[in-house]
Amino acid sequence: MAEYKGVMVCAEVSQDKLSAITRELMGCARKLADDLGEGLSAVLLSSDITSLAQEAITLGADRVYVIDDPLLKDYQTDAYVAVMGKLAQQVTPRIIILGQTAVGRDLAPRLAFRLETAATLDCVELAIDADSRRLLATRPVYGGNALATFTTESQPQIVTIRAKAFSPAEPDTSRQGEVTTIEAGIRPEDMRTKLLERVTEEVEGIRLEEASVVVSGGRGIGSAQGFKQLEELARLLKGALGASRPPCDNGWVPELSQIGITGKIIAPDLYIAVALSGSSQHLSGCSGAKNIVAINKDPEANIFRVANLGIVGDWKRVLPAFSEKVEELVSG
Amino acid sequence: MNMIVCLKQVIDPETPPASFKIDPQSNKIVPPPGIAPVLDPYSEYALEAALRIKDAKGGKITALSLGSDLVREVVKKPLAMGADELVLLEDEAFTEGDSWSTAYALAMAIKKLGDYDLIFCGRQAADWDAGQVGSAIAELLGLPSVTVAQKIDISDGQARVERITDDGYEVIEVPLPALITVSNELGEVRYPNIRGIMAARKKEPIIWRPADIGASASQIGAAGRRSRLLKLWLPVREGECQMIEGDSPEEQAVNLALKLREAKLL
Numbered sequence: 001m002a003e004y005k006g007v008m009v010c011a012e013v014s015q016d017k018l019s020a021i022t023r024e025l026m027g028c029a030r031k032l033a034d035d036l037g038e039g040l041s042a043v044l045l046s047s048d049i050t051s052l053a054q055e056a057i058t059l060g061a062d063r064v065y066v067i068d069d070p071l072l073k074d075y076q077t078d079a080y081v082a083v084m085g086k087l088a089q090q091v092t093p094r095i096i097i098l099g100q101t102a103v104g105r106d107l108a109p110r111l112a113f114r115l116e117t118a119a120t121l122d123c124v125e126l127a128i129d130a131d132s133r134r135l136l137a138t139r140p141v142y143g144g145n146a147l148a149t150f151t152t153e154s155q156p157q158i159v160t161i162r163a164k165a166f167s168p169a170e171p172d173t174s175r176q177g178e179v180t181t182i183e184a185g186i187r188p189e190d191m192r193t194k195l196l197e198r199v200t201e202e203v204e205g206i207r208l209e210e211a212s213v214v215v216s217g218g219r220g221i222g223s224a225q226g227f228k229q230l231e232e233l234a235r236l237l238k239g240a241l242g243a244s245r246p247p248c249d250n251g252w253v254p255e256l257s258q259i260g261i262t263g264k265i266i267a268p269d270l271y272i273a274v275a276l277s278g279s280s281q282h283l284s285g286c287s288g289a290k291n292i293v294a295i296n297k298d299p300e301a302n303i304f305r306v307a308n309l310g311i312v313g314d315w316k317r318v319l320p321a322f323s324e325k326v327e328e329l330v331s332g
Numbered sequence: 333m334n335m336i337v338c339l340k341q342v343i344d345p346e347t348p349p350a351s352f353k354i355d356p357q358s359n360k361i362v363p364p365p366g367i368a369p370v371l372d373p374y375s376e377y378a379l380e381a382a383l384r385i386k387d388a389k390g391g392k393i394t395a396l397s398l399g400s401d402l403v404r405e406v407v408k409k410p411l412a413m414g415a416d417e418l419v420l421l422e423d424e425a426f427t428e429g430d431s432w433s434t435a436y437a438l439a440m441a442i443k444k445l446g447d448y449d450l451i452f453c454g455r456q457a458a459d460w461d462a463g464q465v466g467s468a469i470a471e472l473l474g475l476p477s478v479t480v481a482q483k484i485d486i487s488d489g490q491a492r493v494e495r496i497t498d499d500g501y502e503v504i505e506v507p508l509p510a511l512i513t514v515s516n517e518l519g520e521v522r523y524p525n526i527r528g529i530m531a532a533r534k535k536e537p538i539i540w541r542p543a544d545i546g547a548s549a550s551q552i553g554a555a556g557r558r559s560r561l562l563k564l565w566l567p568v569r570e571g572e573c574q575m576i577e578g579d580s581p582e583e584q585a586v587n588l589a590l591k592l593r594e595a596k597l598l
Contacts, residue, residue: 077477102497106479109467118432118558121463136562141460142361143345145352149563192476194505201500245516255517261461262515270597280349291597293588302349310573311588313581321585329593
């Protein structure tokens with residue numbers, strides 16, 4: 001009976017680099033490995049990624065498994081599940097951690113079920129239980145209205161972590177580690193879905209996830225035209241435009257502007273929420289903001305429970321005056 | 333096209349956050365009094381995806397729901413929207429499961445239903461937000477899966493799916509039969525029309541218990557769980573919101589700008 005030991009991170013590669021969430025994965029996983037007194041391995045699956053192995057070591061990996069195969073160049077469910085599954089059966093890690101990304105949310109469940117274990121997705125907190133040494137995984141539920149902690153008795157324990165929920169690892173170039181190359185061993189005929197095209201939707205200006213200021217609107221904005229004012233304010237503040245789900249569903253703003261549990265998770269320095277009620281689903285996406293300003297004509301709006309500054313008033317009157325004053329202050 | 337859609341009855345996700353309460357004895361959310369349960373919105377998008385294919389290509393849609401004491405007005409809504417058949421896995425033994433034990437029961441029911449070309453699920457359910465049942469069903473049935481779809485077109489025994497990524501979307505081709513999970517980016521869900529509502533009233537759901545689907549008691553519901561819920565709680569929101577004063581909205585706006593400047597946030 002194999003002994004399950006160590007923490008394994010499924011690193012993500014994006015445009016020939018380790019993706020942003022990989023640093024957070026390594027920061028999170030290193031801490032868990034240290035708490036357990038066990039090793040940390042990182043897995044790199046893609047094509048032409050051998051050079052990234054050293055970077056994974058500087059971020060905390062004791063060992064890196066490199067599975068470099070042209071068939072793995074783009075994420076494909078069957079291939080990645082098969083390769084990760086085989087590796088997990090070989091290495092028998094206690095814990096496998098992935099990012100809650102387009103890849104992770106597809107790969108983690110299917111991998112867990114392939115390995116006859118369970119996954120817990122979108123975790124915001126992970127801890128090792130001192131007695132049982134089981135992983136305790138905490139995640140938001142009920143649209144972010146509640147928090148729940150889960151554990152599993154089966155091995156390995158698989159989790160995905162929410163973006164920006166964990167501190168990224170700082171690279172330490174003095175770190176040493178081992179690199180092991182593994183054959184993918186997959187055949188094209190086992191890959192049942194085919195990627196025909198990848199479309200990147202360009203958003204003008206600063207990316208939502210990177211902006212230090214975000215101006216966001218909700219259902220109360222009422223139209224695409226209304227959002228133009230918010231866009232203008234965002235530009236003045238050198239920030240990005242965001243929205244809750246209803247404006248996206250209504251086509252007033254691009255879908256990519258959506259902030260919330262099924263949209264982007266952001267943590268800007270300043271979040272200005274305009275005519276936005278502050279549903280838990282939306283707050284899940286922006287509660288990491290350091291400062292939240294709310295403008296809403298409903299004094300009972302949920303957003304006021306999380307904002308630190310607020311105006312109860314009609315945004316149609318507040319916003320133009322606010323933008324005007326802001327313009328005066330930033331240019332003066 | 334023979335399609336199966338999995339739908340879930342949930343506490344209304346539009347319930348005001350302040351109305352959420354937890355029963356510490358049972359470690360469960362207390363259904364807010366006076367607020368009726370609804371169909372999980374993501375499963376409605378899954379149904380809408382199936383209905384669009386039925387509009388384009390014809391076919392049959394079977395709606396499938398699992399739970400206990402299911403509210404007929406809620407679970408029959410798919411019939412009113414255009415689904416042809418409703419199957420309920422209604423038994424307490426099916427409940428209190430995790431993604432795995434729930435998917436197992438649904439997969440057993442799907443096996444009993446027989447032939448299908450497509451299975452649709454919501455990307456996650458708006459109560460537990462786990463986002464795994466679809467993938468689990470696909471794994472159990474040995475099917476290819478495509479998750480978080482915003483558009484699905486069918487031709488020549490293949491589905492062409494637009495799958496949402498972190499910065500746009502991918503176009504994926506998958507042979508049928510397949511399982512697809514659907515996201516809200518699919519677009520507007522249709523309302524039931526009068527004819528649909530009348531038809532739904534007359535149609536009785538097929539009800540299956542564990543024995544009807546050959547489900548092993550140890551693998552369904554609470555008994556079949558692979559993950560355990562240890563703790564459920566409501567986060568405490570700390571901090572006060574400082575309300576900006578002013579004799580008019582315009583004055584409040586100016587004061588806000590000044591306050592932010594003071595705090596070096598501008």
